[in-house]
Amino acid sequence: MVGVAGMVRSLKWHGMLNCRQIEEVIDDYLDESMAWRRRALFRSHLLMCRECRSYIEAYKRAIALGKRVFSDGDGPPPEDMPEALVKAILAARGRAEK
Amino acid sequence: MIGRQSQSVADTATAETQLLEDLRAGDAAAFEQVVRRYGPRMLSVARRILRSEDDARDSLQDAFIQAYGAIGKFEGRSSLGSWLHRIVVNAALMKLRGRKSRPEQSIEDLMPTFDASNCRVEPMWQIEESVESMIVRREVRELVLASIDKLPESYRTVLLLRDIEEYTTTEVAETLGINSGAVKVRLHRARAALKKLLEPLFEQVGG
Numbered sequence: 001m002v003g004v005a006g007m008v009r010s011l012k013w014h015g016m017l018n019c020r021q022i023e024e025v026i027d028d029y030l031d032e033s034m035a036w037r038r039r040a041l042f043r044s045h046l047l048m049c050r051e052c053r054s055y056i057e058a059y060k061r062a063i064a065l066g067k068r069v070f071s072d073g074d075g076p077p078p079e080d081m082p083e084a085l086v087k088a089i090l091a092a093r094g095r096a097e098k
Numbered sequence: 099m100i101g102r103q104s105q106s107v108a109d110t111a112t113a114e115t116q117l118l119e120d121l122r123a124g125d126a127a128a129f130e131q132v133v134r135r136y137g138p139r140m141l142s143v144a145r146r147i148l149r150s151e152d153d154a155r156d157s158l159q160d161a162f163i164q165a166y167g168a169i170g171k172f173e174g175r176s177s178l179g180s181w182l183h184r185i186v187v188n189a190a191l192m193k194l195r196g197r198k199s200r201p202e203q204s205i206e207d208l209m210p211t212f213d214a215s216n217c218r219v220e221p222m223w224q225i226e227e228s229v230e231s232m233i234v235r236r237e238v239r240e241l242v243l244a245s246i247d248k249l250p251e252s253y254r255t256v257l258l259l260r261d262i263e264e265y266t267t268t269e270v271a272e273t274l275g276i277n278s279g280a281v282k283v284r285l286h287r288a289r290a291a292l293k294k295l296l297e298p299l300f301e302q303v304g305g
Contacts, residue, residue: 019218023210027286051218055210055293058223058300062293063261068233069242070146070262081137085155089133089162093126096163 017045022052026059114178121169133162136179140186147190147258149247153197154190161189187263188273191255202250208291223300238299245295253288260285 017025022045028034029042046053120128140161144154165185172181211219232238246254259265259273260281267285271278 018216020212020216023212023218023290027282027289049218050222051220054223055218055220057225058297059289059293061225061229061300062296063289064229065233065238065242065296065299066246066257066289066292067261068229069239069246081134081141082155085141085158086130086133086137088155089137089159090126090130092159092163093129093166096166 017041019045019049019052022046022049026056030056030060030063115174118169118172118174118178121166129166132165132178132182136182137162139179140182143183143186143263144190146262147187147255148193153193157189157193158186160192161186164189183263184273187259191273194251194255199251203248205250205253205287205291208294209287210290210294221297221302222304224303225300232299241299242296245292248295249288249291253284253291256281256284257288257292261289 022042025034025038025042029039034042046056117128117131121132137158141154141158144157144161145151148154148157161182165182168185172178213219233242246257249257255274256270259270260267265273267278267281270281270285274281
């Protein structure tokens with residue numbers, strides 16, 4: 001007897017995007033550059049596929065954490081340059097001028 | 099209030115124009131001013147790409163010397179800060195290419211899996227905690243930084259330029275000398291790999 005999961009899997013074969021196809025266009029979906037018709041197909045798949053819904057939530061969270069760690073994790077840029085580095089750069093400019 | 103803001107913007111533009119003229123004339127004090135004003139942010143950028151303080155400082159030095167040599171060609175279509183930002187990114191990438199390549203984990207090991215019916219094989223995640231709440235935890239920041247460091251270099255570079263430095267796909271392609279299609283593929287694979295490496299942070303629920 002075919003359960004719900006089996007029915008969902010069989011529906012995925014009937015002119016709808018499969019999970020592998022979803023994978024190929026995730027970024028287009030997330031940055032909203034997808035044509036509306038394709039977007040509708042993408043969303044239809046998500047309605048039926050909890051694995052893809054789960055994956056996309058984790059995928060989005062990974063992107064967000066990556067962006068935030070560099071804006072927060074390294075702290076704001078220092079107010080000053082290490083003085084030794086400033087001097088090294090100025091000296092290098094002096095050599096380049098000669 | 100709007101008038102004062104416009105005046106402030108105009109003053110900044112005038113000051114930058116004067117600074118550029120002085121730089122083009124080879125004025126040493128102007129160069130030092132640029133180093134002190136833009137250097138800290140440029141150093142942060144170099145550190146993000148290189149993850150080595152010595153290499154970051156070297157590439158910053160290279161960047162300023164390149165900028166000094168090329169100031170005559172700077173047409174002012176972007177701000178001086180944006181121009182310098184690009185120069186330090188390029189200098190850091192050059193440094194990266196010059197490094198001995200280190201053993202890298204294959205990105206294939208970090209890609210999502212599908213069964214024979216092209217259906218995704220994926221745990222059910224329950225992600226209720228906010229990004230803000232997660233990122234204040236030191237172990238989270240350490241894992242995220244370590245995970246980005248683990249990415250193979252060609253994927254890590256695209257991720258950094260696109261997601262962190264906020265270059266467009268076209269700008270990444272031009273900077274790296276690859277086509278836009280390759281940028282999109284590498285970005286997606288980098289993000290997918292990062293997600294895999296960050297799975298220890300996500301709560302798995304039964305299903």
